[in-house]
Amino acid sequence: MGRTPCCDKNGLKKGPWTTEEDHKLTSYIQLHGPGNWRTLPKNAGLQRCGKSCRLRWTNYLRPDIKRGRFTFEEEETIIQLHSILGNKWSAIAARLPGRTDNEIKNYWNTHIRKRLLRNGIDPVTHAPRLDLLDLSAILGNALCHVNPAAGTQSPPSLLNPELLRIAAALASLKQENPELYHQQQQNLTDSQTTPSQLIQLQQADLERFLELNNNNDNNSGSQVSGQDNFASLPNDFGFWNTIPELSENCRSFQSCGAGLSGNNNGNGSDWYQSSLISGGGGNIGNADSSVISTPLSSPAQVTPTSSNFVNGSLSASTTTEDERESYCSSLLKFEIPESLELLDDFM
DNA sequence: AATTTAACCAACCGCCGAGCG
DNA sequence: GCGCTCGGCGGTTGGTTAAAT
Numbered sequence: 001m002g003r004t005p006c007c008d009k010n011g012l013k014k015g016p017w018t019t020e021e022d023h024k025l026t027s028y029i030q031l032h033g034p035g036n037w038r039t040l041p042k043n044a045g046l047q048r049c050g051k052s053c054r055l056r057w058t059n060y061l062r063p064d065i066k067r068g069r070f071t072f073e074e075e076e077t078i079i080q081l082h083s084i085l086g087n088k089w090s091a092i093a094a095r096l097p098g099r100t101d102n103e104i105k106n107y108w109n110t111h112i113r114k115r116l117l118r119n120g121i122d123p124v125t126h127a128p129r130l131d132l133l134d135l136s137a138i139l140g141n142a143l144c145h146v147n148p149a150a151g152t153q154s155p156p157s158l159l160n161p162e163l164l165r166i167a168a169a170l171a172s173l174k175q176e177n178p179e180l181y182h183q184q185q186q187n188l189t190d191s192q193t194t195p196s197q198l199i200q201l202q203q204a205d206l207e208r209f210l211e212l213n214n215n216n217d218n219n220s221g222s223q224v225s226g227q228d229n230f231a232s233l234p235n236d237f238g239f240w241n242t243i244p245e246l247s248e249n250c251r252s253f254q255s256c257g258a259g260l261s262g263n264n265n266g267n268g269s270d271w272y273q274s275s276l277i278s279g280g281g282g283n284i285g286n287a288d289s290s291v292i293s294t295p296l297s298s299p300a301q302v303t304p305t306s307s308n309f310v311n312g313s314l315s316a317s318t319t320t321e322d323e324r325e326s327y328c329s330s331l332l333k334f335e336i337p338e339s340l341e342l343l344d345d346f347m
Numbered sequence: 348a349a350t351t352t353a354a355c356c357a358a359c360c361g362c363c364g365a366g367c368g
Numbered sequence: 369g370c371g372c373t374c375g376g377c378g379g380t381t382g383g384t385t386a387a388a389t
Contacts, residue, residue, distance in 0.1 A: 016357070016383080038374070054375075055358065090377060105378075106356050 013047045017056055021046060025053055026061050059102045066098025070107055078104060079112060083126045 017025075028044035034057065037050035046053060059065075070078075074096055081092045089101035089108075096104065108123075116123040 014359075036374090051375080052358080058376095060357075087378065101377075102357080109379095110355060 012041075012049050012052075014052070017060075021048070022056070022061060025057060029057060029061075059100045062100075064098055065100060070099075070111075074099065075107075075112065078108065079126075082108065082112075086124075 013021075024044050024046055028040065032043070034040065034054070037054045039050070040046075041048045041050055041053050044053075048056075077096060078092060081095060085091050087105075089105045093099055093101040093104050113123045116126075120128055122128070
């Protein structure tokens with residue numbers, strides 16, 4: 001036969017714990033250790049189920065529990081771990097000393113999850129909510145048909161971040177200038193470019209732009225805004241030249257109070273990263289601003305700068321909720337590959 | 348000041364794998 | 369080997385508090 005039931009549920013108290021019950025449980029565990037949860041309530045003089053005692057201890061009374069607001073670093077860690085582990089709250093909690101799985105789960109559901117949804121990011125996949133943007137049609141037209149000769153080629157994965165960037169740029173272009181969008185779509189078709197070639201072109205252009213940005217910073221000795229650098233792009237830039245409207249989009253960042261903060265510091269990818277995801281010049285959020293509110297529409301929106309960007313993270317002491325919101329968007333999108341190194345630990 | 352709505356979070360519920368008898 | 373419980377986990381509920389009307 002198996003064990004006898006852990007407790008007879010009849011007559012056992014439920015609901016919030018009183019301070020007296022907390023004291024009894026804490027005193028007993030400090031003297032004897034948790035031991036067997038089944039027999040603990042009786043020995044400790046509690047009218048509770050052992051399971052209830054265990055939950056109260058592990059989630060609330062344990063002396064090593066850190067109470068209070070989550071720090072920015074903790075929040076950052078939760079997001080990165082969640083992108084890898086999903087809803088494995090206990091696994092996430094194991095990497096956040098002093099925090100319980102229950103606490104992390106609550107914080108995720110009440111704060112982080114809502115914030116991601118507001119930013120148009122799917123809290124499950126950590127990818128932009130393409131379903132809200134009608135991007136499938138855009139991708140279908142602009143990418144899958146880019147090279148008719150490669151007719152048997154599989155459609156590109158929607159989770160490919162580079163494709164997502166391109167899709168967002170195309171979405172913005174379609175929104176702001178449908179005529180030009182169709183013109184560029186035709187250009188792409190005529191150029192016989194495959195989706196993978198398109199991605200390579202874009203990456204190559206970005207690298208060249210960043211290199212140019214660094215050179216300008218070094219040569220002039222003064223800070224050159226990404227906006228100025230973008231204006232200086234040579235005419236033969238492949239991808240950007242293919243969709244010249246993109247440069248206009250980037251120039252509009254500043255008027256939106258976002259993106260180009262005039263502080264690239266040789267890390268010109270800041271504006272690039274934040275734009276398409278947070279809804280700046282690329283303005284992925286424009287597709288439906290009622291669903292995806294763009295923090296960039298607020299003048300208070302801040303792109304991480306040297307003053308509040310410390311050791312690769314926003315300084316917790318100077319960040320506002322909006323800043324966290326903005327930073328978390330770019331963090332999710334572009335630091336996941338780095339965090340994948342953690343996978344080794346879980347294998 | 349009273350009422351309604353939203354946010355928060357502790358606690359419960361139910362499922363599952365491991366292990367006991 | 370089987371039946372059962374324990375301990376752990378993730379999802380959900382509902383009471384409390386704060387904010388808005």
